Amino acid sequence: MAEGVRTTCPYCGTGCGVVASRARDGWAVGGDPEHPANHGRLCSKGAALPDVLGTEGRLLRPTVDGETVGWPAAIAAVASRLRAVVEESGPDAVAFYVSGQLLTEDYYVANKLLKGFIGSPHIDTNSRLCMASTVAGHKRAFGADVVPGCYEDLDEAELIVLVGSNLAWCHPILHRRVRAARDRGARLVVIDPRRSATCDDADLHLALKPGSDVALFNGLLAELDRRGRLDRAWAAGFTRGLEATLEAARAEATDLAAVAAACDLPLDALEGFCELLAGTPRTVTLFSQGVNQSSSGSDKVNAILNLHLATGRIGRPGMGPFSVTGQPNAMGGREVGGLANQLAAHMDPDDPDDLDRLRRFWRAPNLRGGQGLKALELFEAVAARRIRALWIAGTNPAVSLPEAETVRAALAACPLVVVSDVTADSDTARFADILLPAAAWSEKDGTVTNSERRISRQRGFRAPPGEARPDWWIFAQVGRALGYGRAFAWRHPSEIFREHARLSAFENGGSRAFDIGGLADLSRAAYDALEPVQWPFAKGGAPTARLFATGGFFTPDGWARLVPLRRSEPKERPSFVFPLLANSGRYRDQWHSMTRTGLAARLAGHRPEPLVELHPRDAARLGLADGSLAHIESRHGAAVMRVAASEAQRPGEVFLPIHWTDAYASRAVVGRLVAGHRDPLSGQPESKHTPVRLRPFKACWSGLLLSRRAVSPAGIGYWCRSAGAGCQLVELAGEESAPPAWLVEQPLAGAGLERLDYRDSARGVRRLAWLDGDRLEAALFLAPDRPQVARAWLQGLFGRDALGAAERAGLLAGRTPEAAADRSRLVCACFAVGLAEISAALADGRATSAPEVGRLLSAGTGCGSCLPEIEALVRAGRERRGPEAA
Template structure:
């Protein structure tokens, strides 16, 4: 086989301190990050901050980005290739992978192989993976978890514009008259962009902000109008808007005539969607719709900022096109502050799309079903076996593996057992698959136990390449540390396997600069202005120029036919005739409908401080201080009807869950619609016994995009009849041994130890007696039973080593209180021992949950300051420091101010959704 040597460092070896600029690996905003390296080349990292000059964030970072360095725990990394349970050298592992792939191709054909990648891959990784699969193995069965994120928007863009193009950039958010957040809780999912929006509204108070979301989220804190529509009814709302524009002089007829086609068909399909019809379909008052529609028609600049609430649907493509239709009809596109703005969830979902990282794409925005495009790519790659038809999309890929048709799955940088819907099917697929290869950084996740071959890959801080953000801006992600252990870059791993399969000439890469240059050259091949993605001007960068590459937004001015960065400013699109296409939309209900057996709609989503399945953010205990466990948000009336109290455990079931019960603590919330539930998806079997939320969604997906419906499941909910609730805190090994004796457990790592929430059908005393046999050796322990409480405190040399706190009612004790006692070098005082035994924290820890994770400012402290007259976010920052670092908590601070303002004289025009049908007054 041909080995790939280490990359040549571009930085000086003699520098003792230098600033390295890289890119955040979380959401699609693509923030620039400055990290100080101290010591020799790739030495100690410190002082991480946002890059002030990066145009995506101008120095801002959210809470996750701010604490990136805290996630780099080498003890939780894969370090060595493992082949069928045995450690192996890279040469041996590579040869085995190559031989097994070649054998499967020989016996079953190339379509028996599938590769499932990730938006965490860099563009160079994606490019090499796509080239190997589609060009040399000869199958298009390469898909990524971006399928769960952006694929519906991709298809909507291609249907309307002829190419997968996001027509807006971040500056547009600061220059619009009306910003509509639809299916987006940007305050939590894209907080840096949300802060730009907040600032824009402060600069221009006349700017209108509308939030369209079934839930009242933190994004509503700056809203002039919140429309809490029925889940899944977004298409009806935008079809109604198109009809309204037509009958209320809101059309740009000159633009429609000169630059579009299909308008009459789209308008005819929308003709029945009157205000009354839309109000009934969306379950909102006509008055709210009239306000939104009139603003859209009358204000000159409008942005529809949409994300997963639109995309993750069985009709996500149609929803995207319904939004685009309204911007085309009103001519509010191709101008500053205007357009449909699809915001990606993953850091490099856009880069993956550029290189063909989805199974229905080719490469460089070329189409796999286009003979001319296939000829261009085949000639450029000198590909002997270029795929000629689309491959399996994500859900299809795992179904094929479950059915025995797919013999090999290579999974890279993602955790599909936890992140894909229909967990039972995914587990069956990986169990049935003849060969499962996993390239991964984390030593533990839900998917690894199914792997036959495990390949240690580099992660953020080690990876070196490029990513593209939501505004089409390419940025460098630079290596800060040497690869950990024997880890290799994903492009290196793929290239090594390709060379071992006999494709040495096409995969003899020595540095990601070579891959980037090849990718850029391919975008220019036979382009001649036919595709906006033309990076040919970057194809000749030297190694030094590549290492020093500044953020670049495409289309590049030298390649764009209008000579302008403003897409569609010339009124021409990338369709054969240059005209944008209207799409006739017939709104349809979500596929996963409720029933008498499964009466609740389940919506899933992200939290402010966590990312995906927490293989990175879960390493930083600080990021668990705001929310340390998953929960189930339920309207108080639903909770009362079912006998569910705050903190009580609730069992959720779905038709597809295959005897997998999901159990979550309840959080009654009047901001939730009746009949609808919300649960975050981050936690999985790695974190708890019953928190596999993905098991409740059946994998129903959009027929055009293949994107699964993750916002509208159908579930039942009932109280889990626990007789004992509690927690166990202590050394990880001790807690791990004890927790498995409990029926329910959920981990929360801390800086010093492990805290596990537990519950059981046994009484507190009976459960404690069951746990006594598992106590750590050589410790002294004391117990106290009082009323419904039962506590054990184990000490060694009078220092706390373990505590078990059980109660007949839900236990909500501050974990950092226990952490402070556990980490102390001093013996427990009598008062501290009594506090533990009586489950009574010190007063300092009874100030509510942490709102500001950066400075650990608690909710009651903030409320007290507000009550004393500190009634603005800025004033709270000056007094308590909250909100003055990353700013992620600012929206929650604003919500607390609004909640504490009894007069509500200055409250924004936000819907009161205490009732199922919220009402708001028009301006």
């Protein structure tokens, strides 16, 4: 048994087990070797969890209208104001917007409170932004929102197809399983417009035209039929709609050449993939946000499901379609009805029988039929004043939603905005009338469900700071204050879980996929000791790893549905005014809007700034040098980011990272650029297809500020903040002729500091440092171009209590003393190994391969998400040394 507290990682939907144990200086976090999702491995973010356990930036006490109050007053304020809105405008005027960061128990209570007792159907979740199209596709095909396979299928597959997923960066632990499968002989195909780090491990990369996924999978389906490679016997026994689906596919795909043209793919590459697909029954298709985040995302999902259903590749070892979930509890939220078009326990708000069943179980006469407003509709209703009270929990829609300025205007105009969160000053919290301090990952107890339907315990191992409380407790207290005490009388999350489990089995009898009746009688001790378990797990039965190998779908007649599809064009296309197409996504070491990962210096080292990546030909045509700054504009908003010229992008396309907020950069919120187009079935926004234009940010000066204290660089054209070791780093640039006087004169609050000042007026260079005795407090470097200084070495000076003569001498030069080496950009966040260290080992022959780099420096031996970059450095080194080095 692993020592310490066994819990679950709070990042992606892989659902890795974590062990937290006491350390000399706080807490140590390692992978749980007994958890079946990760077998002890953690990615860079999971490994850095100890770095983000402090109280910096935490919301510690409730506030009402800007005044700090106690919990009784805060709960009373929420309840009385919600009651007033209901009395004046009806329950439809109240909405909740919640998050895949919540635990299942939190989600359950929020859903019960709003739908069951306040009587509004308008609860939706930020999972709408990442998984809603998969939910819609699953329900159309299978009759239920259920992933049919498990992670072990990756271990047994002979062909793994990744569609719209940079697995190496976004789900590194799953990618390790894919790499292991490839090492034993499985083939890997990546389908993605962008050449991501994942492609470095692929046997084949199909850089298809954005938005052409349906055309591709329709074409593959028609071609497999022409080759006689469908499993017609299986399809005839368990599915409906095959012939109509094939007819629709043939209408678009007369042959592979037509498919190649529609998808902008080389015909020989497409033929090779089709041959591989035709001859490999053990095929797993993993898909993620590149499929979901589209105005035709549901159709893209069903195009993948059609292919698996028509070939019978589902529910058996090593085969099946597999949706990779973005958030740690996106699936748990769907289990309890956290989406506006669901009821709890996979029941349907449009089904009178389900409605009656839930109303009786909850004893909730206010429960109404019909679907609520999906995320974008919900905020449009806020803007139109139809929603007059909005409770936001654990998410940051002012950053993450499309047309972010419109969302912010709606929040500003809403009569009542309640925000419960861990962060005191998020972009969304600034609009709150009432702020409620929520317990964070390390402080709360409950369950989460990962991408393979595996329920795991999340166990708190620290006391909440200040007056922070679990989300379920906050919702329950408001329910009691509204007069619904009996329905919200839980004392511990185990009681909520038992109710949730009982509901899943209530009048089920196999009619609903989600059934955890086998856990409905857990004692508190058994709940505390609960091992990871997959559903369905009916009472008297056993946990189920795979579904549908022999039918048993959850449609009314028990047969799966193939869906005839025709490709549809994205809602907006590039034009003369906005000629480039912007894709958006995640960076390897960051998470969502960085309220957690932004605190960890080692997670900032890989990508400390948001980069707009574009093809070198586009960069040259637009006059954008690599490393310069660019204005990015769409019809809806603007941003400024640093340029990275990269052949990983198709010409005419750019990539933008989603993580930066107004707390971390001057203008880098990607949501300001993205339009509110959405899938008509799922309501999921189109985040991967935004027409934009780029132009140079004509910097007249640039700077780098390192400071122990937080500095607000408001009023400067470009700034970007990142965490350093003992300091923060702020990159600066302005289009005006000189930096503002306040920056040079007093970047720090406080007086009595010694100031070192170096000027070279002829070159426009100025360097300053502020010291408290021999302790460095801040340093500022200004120049016409971006200062070329030893950033990592300078950060290290903030870890010293006193600077020696050599450090003082090097400080204003921005260079290391002669004997010291600057570690440069971080490559391996798990072991804090920089580019310079790896490059030096390769240059002097101490290492000649990625495994040797690992043995020498440990780089790449943790989560492995940096292995593609290390392998690229190895290849580049061999090319420089010539053929004899190969």
